[in-house]
Amino acid sequence: MLCLQNYIIFSAFMLRFGMLFVYCADTDHITVQNNVSQLGQQRLFKPQQHRYYGSVLELLLDYAYSSRVIINEENAESLLEAGDMLEFQDIRDACAEFLEKNLHPSNCLGMLLLSDAHQCTQLFQLSWSMCLSNFPAICKTEEFLQLPKDMLVQLLAHEELETEDERLVYESALNWVNYDLERRHCHLPELLRTVRLALLPAIFLMENVSTEELIIAQAKSKELVDEAIRCKLRILQNDGVVNSPCARPRKTSHALFLLGGPTFMCDKLYLVDQKAKEIIPKADIPSPRKEFSACAIGCKVYVTGGRGSENGVSKDVWVYDTLHEEWSKAAPMLIARFGHGSAELRHCLYVVGGHTAATGCLPASPSVSLKQVEQFDPVANKWSMVAPLREGVSNAAVVSVKLKLFAFGGTSVAHDKLPKVQCYDPSENRWAVPASCPQPWRYTAAAVLGNQIFVMGGDTEFSACSAYKFSSETYQWTKVGDVTAKRMSCQAVASGNKLYVVGGYFGTQRCKTLDCYDPTLDAWNSITTVPYSLIPTAFVSTWKHLPA
DSSP, rough: OOOOOHHHHHHHHHHTTTEEEEETTTTTTEEEEEOOTTOOOOOOOEEEEEEEEEEHHHHHHEEEEOOOOOOTTTTTHHHHHHHTTOHHHHHHHHHHHHHHTTOOOOHHHHHHHHHHHOOOHHHHHHHHHHHHHHHHTTSSSHHHTTSSSHHHHHHOOOOOOOSSHHHHHHHHHHHHHTTHHHHGGGGHHHHHTTTGGGGGHHHHHIIIIIOHHHHTTTTTHHHHHHHHHHHHHHHHHHTTTTGGGGOOOOOOGGGEEEEESSSSEEEEEEEEEEETTTTEEEEEEEEEEEEEEEEEEEEEEEEEBBBSSSBHHHHHHHEEETTTTTEEEEEOSSSSBSOOEEEEETTEEEEOBBBOOOOOOSOOOOOOOOOOEEEETTTTTEEEEEEOOOSSSOOOEEEETTTTTEOOOOOOSSBBBBOOEEEEEEETTTEEEEESSSOOSOEEEEEEETEEEEEESSSSSTTTGGGEHHHHHHHEEEEOOOOOOOOOSSSEEETTTTEEEEEEEEEEEEEOOEEEETTTEEEEEEEEOOTTOOEEEEEEEOOOOOOO
């Protein structure tokens, strides 16, 4: 119960912020209403009422006197709300940190709504990641059905939403609409656009979706389903090569492939079975090579350049079709290169930097690091030059995110480690240097989760075990949990809402584990052991076979 002295003190405090403070002794509830002009300013606030238990405000008063407060599972949420409302920002932040440490699949949806309402950025990001990772569980809760429409759309549309069956996304959207049908039926077309309708089994699409009364009754919804049916037919006729948004698999519907061999000369492609925790040989590479680059576009793996011997640098491009399990050749690159990077952007393949034909008196002497960047159009089977790098690099980590290419570090023209981030904008056809690296980097790996680029490994004692994330929006770096072992020349890829890293070595020690990073826990763990006879030299994520 709130004593009279504290009531008077708190009332005075509330009036300072233009708030009305009313205490009910019978229920031990306090109503805080912000409805008066603040500090004499001529602007009125929309009345908002917030109710708290007196015990919560007692804790805030104790904190005001002593600068101490005990946060526990019973009071953390109420303290966060009251602290934010009454401008105890340090209390709000401390409660958010406590809730971050106690985040769990059973409470992540509630924490998402709480953190969104009170601008707790870190708690929101962690809750969001956990919601994506645990969608099959959270979509069955009452809280899910009460989500605001805009937040639901963002969740269902997300590339990293973890679900093996797109039917679950469709049914969740329909359940949300039916929860308040009168008010929500108008949102059905927007929700249907978040569902990969063409990835639903054909029978389910025809017998369940196309006959759903809510869909039949709305012209826009029916139009979306009809288009998905046409897209499904094209998928079945064209072996899955369709670029429509309704047919694009989520990242959890991707397959992971390793390229490697018993030496650094790569001669085989392997499938990584994440569930069975196995690495399964799939196909021999037609032309064994080393220091090549590999990248996936849709259901295909593109292997570019590399060296087949100490003297031979290749322009060749080999393509592995994961649907038909066969290799074919694409048009050769314009420049023979090795030690380069590659990434997919807008359904095109880009190769960045590297070295070209060996020079000098020794057969192994490479050229200076290249500035040249090439773009490959798989539909036209044609290569073209685009704007060159600001600084030539080899052995850089290259990825794409937010419709841009990023190249991290690498070996410069002067054979130094380049401590820069280079960024290519295809709409302007130019490279910029938006940021520096936390340290000089080369022989690193990079992979993308959402808007964040994770960079790990390297060729120094410190960088080999470190990992960072880079925001593609703010260009800011954040240190994350160290990898489990020192890794130089490791390979990384994202799948679902997690990162996977494999291979690499440091000194004479080879790293023999396939490790997984969970961003919600900021922790790495080993998934399986790589066979001793396999040295991974590339790691890619492709679309899985599309369901019939």
